[in-house]
Amino acid sequence: MDVKTARKTAAKTKIHELLAASKTALAHSDIQHMVGGLCDRVTIYRVLDRLAEAGAIHKIVDMDGTVKYAACRMCSAGHHHNHVHFSCQKCHALLCLENVVPSYTLPETYTVLETNFTLSGLCPQCA
Amino acid sequence: MDVKTARKTAAKTKIHELLAASKTALAHSDIQHMVGGLCDRVTIYRVLDRLAEAGAIHKIVDMDGTVKYAACRMCSAGHHHNHVHFSCQKCHALLCLENVVPSYTLPETYTVLETNFTLSGLCPQCA
DNA sequence: TCTAAAATGCAACTCTGTTGCAATAGTGCG
DNA sequence: CGCACTATTGCAACAGAGTTGCATTTTAGA
Ligand SMILES: [Mn+2]
Ligand SMILES: [Mn+2]
Ligand SMILES: [Zn+2]
Ligand SMILES: [Zn+2]
Numbered sequence: 001m002d003v004k005t006a007r008k009t010a011a012k013t014k015i016h017e018l019l020a021a022s023k024t025a026l027a028h029s030d031i032q033h034m035v036g037g038l039c040d041r042v043t044i045y046r047v048l049d050r051l052a053e054a055g056a057i058h059k060i061v062d063m064d065g066t067v068k069y070a071a072c073r074m075c076s077a078g079h080h081h082n083h084v085h086f087s088c089q090k091c092h093a094l095l096c097l098e099n100v101v102p103s104y105t106l107p108e109t110y111t112v113l114e115t116n117f118t119l120s121g122l123c124p125q126c127a
Numbered sequence: 128m129d130v131k132t133a134r135k136t137a138a139k140t141k142i143h144e145l146l147a148a149s150k151t152a153l154a155h156s157d158i159q160h161m162v163g164g165l166c167d168r169v170t171i172y173r174v175l176d177r178l179a180e181a182g183a184i185h186k187i188v189d190m191d192g193t194v195k196y197a198a199c200r201m202c203s204a205g206h207h208h209n210h211v212h213f214s215c216q217k218c219h220a221l222l223c224l225e226n227v228v229p230s231y232t233l234p235e236t237y238t239v240l241e242t243n244f245t246l247s248g249l250c251p252q253c254a
Numbered sequence: 255t256c257t258a259a260a261a262t263g264c265a266a267c268t269c270t271g272t273t274g275c276a277a278t279a280g281t282g283c284g
Numbered sequence: 285c286g287c288a289c290t291a292t293t294g295c296a297a298c299a300g301a302g303t304t305g306c307a308t309t310t311t312a313g314a
Contacts, residue, residue: 007280007291040294063243065192086237102229110213113248116190121240134260134311167263
């Protein structure tokens with residue numbers, strides 16, 4: 001029991017809106033600038049955790065280890081995040097390529113639970 | 128002109144040996160424990176940079192964004208690092224699967240320069 | 255052996271993320 | 285509507301990873 005019920009707050013609403021409206025994944029620092037003084041930076045971390053937990057957004061680790069977040073769009077069916085992400089070395093945008101899913105063959109008996117496929121280079125706009 | 132010549136030092140030798148002998152990729156903190164008091168932590172960072180620059184090791188960003196290093200073994204031909212890495216959620220080992228290279232199809236005109244394919248789950252020993 | 259510069263140690267600093275706790279503010283209910 | 289419960293927030297303090305500047309040490313070639 002003890003099912004905690006999520007509440008609607010200004011920070012949560014705003015952050016979710018920002019991510020939903022963004023074409024690229026956003027880092028914590030991006031969001032911090034965008035929300036202005038709406039809330040504390042710790043709150044942003046906590047809201048991001050809650051949104052990810054709720055399946056509204058997903059966390060992405062970029063090539064260099066920086067963490068970004070993107071709204072879930074086509075993740076509805078089964079909610080997997082095994083699509084490819086593209087990281088542009090020029091404009092530094094991180095994009096979800098929702099319908100690119102790589103195929104591979106593992107020689108041994110590995111159990112795959114999660115994946116992180118990131119390509120880095122030049123996006124169509126920067127090429 | 129101005130070609131700086133690399134020198135052989137105790138720290139560099141030791142760190143390269145550690146990575147060459149390890150079956151799994153090592154984090155900076157792992158190496159720091161392993162070298163004991165041989166050198167400063169800043170030196171470890173600098174040695175790792177130099178070894179990576181020289182193509183003796185490669186840097187790997189794990190699922191959670193932590194950075195690890197592995198000796199280059201089968202990277203000789205052309206020296207690409209587009210193979211898969213496997214991150215075990217139980218024993219926390221990060222392994223290079225040198226001969227697993229995923230295939231994918233990009234719908235648009237992206238220029239791919241680097242890749243990071245990491246699978247996470249249970250390794251054969253932990254399954 | 256002598257010397258130039260590559261490499262190191264140390265201190266200080268930035269950036270990212272976490273934790274504890276008291277204060278604040280949603281939500282359901284009477 | 286007004287209250288009570290507790291999810292959420294702000295703040296301060298902290299931990300970990302990585303960087304930088306500079307004086308000192310050490311390597312390797314002449
Ligand atoms: Mn995505
Ligand atoms: Mn590898
Ligand atoms: Zn771009
Ligand atoms: Zn394992």
